[in-house]
Amino acid sequence: MPAVVTPASKPRIVDDLIPIILESNGHWWPRDFQRLALVSASWVGPIRRRLYACPELRSFLACTLFARTISQNSHIRSLVHGINLRPASSERAALSEKDMASLRYILNLDRLDNLTIGGELAIQAERFLHMMSNTRSITSLHIDGSYLQQDDDSFDCKHPASLEWNDSIAFRFTRLRTLRLTNLQLALAEPSMPYVLHISSLIFHNVTIAFGSIQNLCNESWDSVRHLSIATRDTHASDDFVRELLECCENLETLRYEASCAGASGDLFGGEEIPVGSLRKLKFFDIDINPQTLVFLGQSCANLEYLSVLGRSVRLRAEDWIRFIGSGALPSLKVLRTAAGCYEPSSGFLRWSEDLREQLLSSCSTRSIDLCCSL
Incomplete structure (x- = not known):
């Protein structure tokens, strides 16, 4: 590593390398930042910019301390561009006046562009969205009820995560681009009344509709x-929910559909009324x-470039893939990712033979398709 020699002949990292070192690691833990900040004064500035860019607050005490810190230091306050609010308490008591004051201060910071609300705040989460006045800079919003999915069933039944x-x-979040x-x-x-949003990415993970139509989410946009x-995880309602969303999203380019239990069907594109040609x-x-399902894909998704x-x-089976690829049903396909086997009702999951994998690889190569078979 390049270094310079000080008058005391002690090696020292060139200050310009500090941001490069911090960016070289895909993920730093907050405790790592705290230790690096003690190396020298040169590290403090770059560390602060990363620590305070989007702090994660997991307790109401942390919220109170954070609100006090940034209220007393305008420089640190200017470094905050996002907030990950997931406070929880073991007592699960009502929020105190001090808690609410801290939350209100944090939620009304200027120039926030991404916001996560979780922990106990996911109970009637709209309460905290209505508490905000500076919402027009928010481009990414995540409401996460995962904390309430823990073992305390009595608490979950009485106070489910909801929005x-x-x-x-909708009128508050006019610049929203990602909703999770x-x-x-x-x-x-x-x-x-009609409203227009410009959301480009929607992520629904284990979401159930309590009432209303999903069409009301984006209204006319x-x-x-x-x-x-x-x-x-809901095998009964999931296909209908996905089909309804596909009917809404006429310009959809990317779809990811995952089930954590057996039963969800892939026959989503059998209905001609669903416009998925943009996928x-x-x-x-x-x-x-x-x-x-492959027949449906060939009929409905002619512009598909990536299939996993x-x-x-x-x-x-491998023979199904070989026949499908050889038919040229997806002329624009460039990448295919498959499992290296298939499910047989009588035997469970069976891996394909090496010969069948080679045949599939050859079929894809003929069509200039990159193939990746995962175990």
Whole structure:
């Protein structure tokens, strides 16, 4: 590592290398930053910019201390561009006046561009969205009810994670581009007037609709949605939910659909009324894919460039893939990712032979398709 020699003949890292060192690691833990900040004064500035860019607050005490710190230091306050709010307490008591004051101060910081609300704040999360006044800079919003999915069933039944979306919230977040909802009940009120959003990415992971129609979420601006990710544990309602979303997203380019239990079907594109010709990238994980699904894909997704079908619920044999690729049903396909085997009802998951994998590789090579078979 390049170094300079000080008058005392002690090696020292060139200050310009500090940001490069910090960026070279994909993920630093906060405790790592704290230790690096003690190396020398030259490290403090770059460390602060990363520590305070999007702090994660896991307790109400942390929220109070953080609010006090930034209220007394305008320089640190200017470094905050996002907030990850996941406070929780072992007592699960009502929020105190001091807690609410700290939360209100944090939620009304200027120039926030991304916000995560989780922990106990995921209970009727709309309360805290209505608390905000500086919302027009927010481009990414995540409501995460994962904390409430723990073992205390009595608490979860009485206080499930939830969000009620209505037009007053939509009007607040006019610059929102990414909306992520995780492990919660979603209520969708009928809009009282038309509104336009410009959301390009929607992520729904284990979301159930408490009441209302999913169409009310983006109202008259579904044409801006380009990327959709859905993960589910509900095998009965998931296919209908995905199909309804596909009907809304007429310009969808990327779809990821994952089921964490058996039963979700891949026959989503059998209905001619679903406009999926714009799809370029499609990812299935643990979805019950069969040869008929490939027929639907060939008929509905002619512009598909990337196809990933992984998981232990897939019933496609190597021969099915070889026949499908050889037919040229997806003329734009460039990348294919598959499992290295398939599910057999009588035997479970069976790996393909080396000979079959070679045949599939040859079929893909003939069509200039990159193939990756995963175990």
